[in-house]
Amino acid sequence: MGDPDEALLARVADGDPAAVRALVARKLPRLLSLAVRMLGDAAEAEDVAQETFVRAWKQARAWRPGVAKFDTWMHRVALNLCYDRLRRRREAPTDTPPEVVDDGPAPDRGLQAMETGERVAAAMRALPDRQREAIVLCHYQELSNIEAAALMGVSVEALESLLSRGRRALRAALADMVGD
Amino acid sequence: MTRDGFEALAQAYGGDMARWPQDHWDEAALFAAQQPDLAAGVLAAAARLDEALDAWAPLAVSHGLREAVVAAAPAPRVRRGLTAWIWRAGAGAGLAAACAAGLMVGVMLSEAVTPVSADETVSASLANYDDLTGLVNGEGA
Structure with missing residues (x-):
């Protein structure tokens, strides 16, 4: 299967401004979501997304088609940056909790949905990193099990175990909302 | 497919069978046809968790972030290196x-x-x- 980003990337390498904006529109929301769900911190997630693109721009002219999908490569870069930050957090404990993600005003979304979202965010933050990563990649980023397992460097069976344990923990944390 | 197998897939991948690994689709569909009530209950429970997870809306991309990312993009290509030297x-x-x-x-x-x-x-x-x-x-x- 070909890389759907390949043609766009070639135009980006030539500095085509329209292609740059198209790639940003296609990837930035996705990478920002990945980072914010991994880190639970809006400011840090924006830094990760921006740094991922800085590396992507450097890579654009050297990209060799067929080696990997560009989307997978960007996910790998973003995940590595997230893990760097998570590691630094563990090594430098602080009394200040990470900034709670503020989705901003959303007039079309009810208060109850916002509360549900905040509760889900809190439950996700409470998961072990690897379980959270598995759920983020499979549920939110909608990667295939093979892509997610490859990104995480585990077998598909190990991925499924992480997914099951993560979802079981979430179900327990949100039991009043989702039932047993 | 056994009941345990069906439940394990729902537990891992959620209540939408279309999001399950493709190589399990046929067996899962057969199980659901043979045990419709059981399968529907398992899928509904998993779907409730999916719905709750989806309530965590993604963070919107700010104008500032988008423009900062675009500004760092490669400039239009100019002749570089040997080609430019020869020219x-x-x-x-x-x-x-x-x-x-x-x-x-x-x-x-x-x-x-x-x-x-x-x-x-x-x-x-x-x-x-x-x-x-x-x-x-x-x-x-």
């Missing part, structure tokens, strides 16, 4: 050759059209005068 060297050599050729043509033209000095003109005229005088006086011919 510049070629242009430089051409310019130098044109200058040299122009200079040579200028020198040649200036030699062709510049009059000889006034002294030489007078000397030549006097020499011719002497020759004419000799002819008139019957000297040589």
Whole structure:
């Protein structure tokens, strides 16, 4: 299967401004979501997304088609940056909790949905990193099990175990909302 | 597929069978057809968790972040490296050759059209005068 980003990337390498904006529109929301769900911190997630693109721009002219999908490569870069930050957090404990993600005003979304979202965010933050990563990649980023397992460097069976344990923990944390 | 297998897939991948690994689709569909009530209950429970997870809306991309990312993108490609050197060297050599050729043509033209000095003109005229005088006086011919 070909890389759907390949043609766009070639135009980006030539500095085509329209292609740059198209790639940003296609990837930035996705990478920002990945980072914010991994880190639970809006400011840090924006830094990760921006740094991922800085590396992507450097890579654009050297990209060799067929080696990997560009989307997978960007996910790998973003995940590595997230893990760097998570590691630094563990090594430098602080009394200040990470900034709670503020989705901003959303007039079309009810208060109850916002509360549900905040509760889900809190439950996700409470998961072990690897379980959270598995759920983020499979549920939110909608990667295939093979892509997610490859990104995480585990077998598909190990991925499924992480997914099951993560979802079981979430179900327990949100039991009043989702039932047993 | 067993009941445990069906439940394990729902537990891992959620209540939408379309999001399950493709290689399990046929067996899962067969199980759901054989045990419709059981399968529906398992899928509904998993779907409730999916719905709750989806309530965590993604963070919107700010204008500032988008523009910062775009600003760092590669500039339009310009000739670089050996190609640029060859191009510049070629242009430089051409310019130098044109200058040299122009200079040579200028020198040649200036030699062709510049009059000889006034002294030489007078000397030549006097020499011719002497020759004419000799002819008139019957000297040589």
